[in-house]
Amino acid sequence: MSRGSVLVVDDRLSEIKYHLLSLEREGYELTTASTTEKALEEIAAHHFNVAIIDVVMPFEMDAGVRLALEIRKRSSNCRILVFTAYLQEEVFDWFEGDPKVRLLMKRETSPLLLVEEVNALMDDRKRPPKAFIVHGRDKTAWLELKNYLQSRLKLPEPVILTEQSSSSHTIIEKFEKYAEHIDVAFVIMTPDDSGRARQNVIFETGYFMGMLGRKSGRVVILHRGPWEIPSDLAGVGYIDISNGIEPAGEDIRRELSPWL
Numbered sequence: 043m044s045r046g047s048v049l050v051v052d053d054r055l056s057e058i059k060y061h062l063l064s065l066e067r068e069g070y071e072l073t074t075a076s077t078t079e080k081a082l083e084e085i086a087a088h089h090f091n092v093a094i095i096d097v098v099m100p101f102e103m104d105a106g107v108r109l110a111l112e113i114r115k116r117s118s119n120c121r122i123l124v125f126t127a128y129l130q131e132e133v134f135d136w137f138e139g140d141p142k143v144r145l146l147m148k149r150e151t152s153p154l155l156l157v158e159e160v161n162a163l164m165d166d167r168k169r170p171p172k173a174f175i176v177h178g179r180d181k182t183a184w185l186e187l188k189n190y191l192q193s194r195l196k197l198p199e200p201v202i203l204t205e206q207s208s209s210s211h212t213i214i215e216k217f218e219k220y221a222e223h224i225d226v227a228f229v230i231m232t233p234d235d236s237g238r239a240r241q242n243v244i245f246e247t248g249y250f251m252g253m254l255g256r257k258s259g260r261v262v263i264l265h266r267g268p269w270e271i272p273s274d275l276a277g278v279g280y281i282d283i284s285n286g287i288e289p290a291g292e293d294i295r296r297e298l299s300p301w302l
Contacts, residue, residue, distance in 0.1 A: 045069040046091035046164050051081040051109060052125070053099050057148075064153035065160060078105050085112050090120055092163055094156075097126040110143070121163040125151070150253070155223055171225035171298060173200035176247060178240035180232040183266060186287035187228060187294075194291065195298065200228070217246065226298065227254065230283075231265045262297045264290070 048070045052058060055074055066072055073088065075081035078099050085093075093113055097106030106124060113120050124145040144159055151159075173191060177184040184202060191197045201220050208216050227250035231239040247261065254260040264283045281293045 044071045047071045047073065047088070048160065049081065049084055049088075049090040049093045049095075050074045051078075051093070051095040051099075051105075052076065053096065058125075061151075061153045061156045064157050068157050068161070070160065078108065081109055082112060085109070085116060089117060092121045092123060092160055094123045094125050094160070097124055123159060123163060125156070147253075150223060152223070170197050172223060173197065174221060174224045174227045174250070175200050175202050176227060176229040176243055176250070177202070178230065178232055178243050180230060180266070183230045183232060183264070183283060183287065187230065187264070190287045190291060190294065195295065197298075217249075221246075221249065221253070224250070224254070226260045226262065228294075229261065229263045231263055231280075233267050259297065262294070264294075 045068060048065060050062060050072055053076050055062070055076055062072060073084055073090070075084055093109070095106050095109050099105035106126070110122055113122060122143045124143060125148060127148045144163065146156065146159060175184050175187055188200055188202065191200055201224065203217060203220060206216065206220050211219060229243065229247045231243060233239065247263070250261050262281065264281045266283045281290050283290045
């Protein structure tokens with residue numbers, strides 16, 4: 043018995059063939075389109091429970107928005123999953139305004155994760171976020187944050203790199219491995235002996251801003267004590283944890299509101 047009908051729009055369907063196979067094995071009935079014109083024909087002729095659409099098609103930077111608008115004209119209930127390798131900031135802002143839309147980057151999404159996301163869309167449930175805690179030497183801060191996320195917000199155990207097995211990987215390989223499939227990164231910026239955040243903290247902050255999006259709200263910076271702000275981060279909003287994690291709890295919860 044079919045779990046639901048899914049439209050997949052991508053000009054490079056061969057590159058996501060294992061994702062499609064996984065969806066079929068899960069019981070979804072798939073309809074594919076490799077052009078915007080074909081997708082519009084399918085949208086006009088059929089109702090879909092979920093539409094998985096690429097944002098950028100050949101010579102069409104706004105293809106995803108066009109298709110989403112057409113889907114919304116015909117069905118307010120169709121869930122849309124934006125599955126793309128490239129996302130312009132203005133397109134990201136447009137999709138963020140629709141509560142029935144999820145965004146996934148291809149390079150970060152395994153076939154299994156795509157199935158999980160489609161299942162969640164079909165079931166109308168919110169998947170708990172997978173969090174990563176970036177930290178320097180302030181062990182007290184990251185332990186408090188870890189405890190708050192798990193005990194108070196009932197979220198899965200966050201990833202803390204020092205707690206993970208290296209498995210013969212270099213440090214950067216280990217970081218890349220555990221940074222995959224992360225929904226939100228909490229960055230604890232506290233001064234070291236020089237009055238600055240540690241270099242690994244700055245590096246990992248930049249990595250997650252590039253991966254998750256600088257304006258996505260998915261990189262949350264927590265700070266304590268006087269420290270020198272890197273010029274590239276000037277103007278970015280911070281959560282002050284000078285009095286501890288618990289007093290800043292409502293601010294942290296607010297940043298996680300899309301998942302709670």
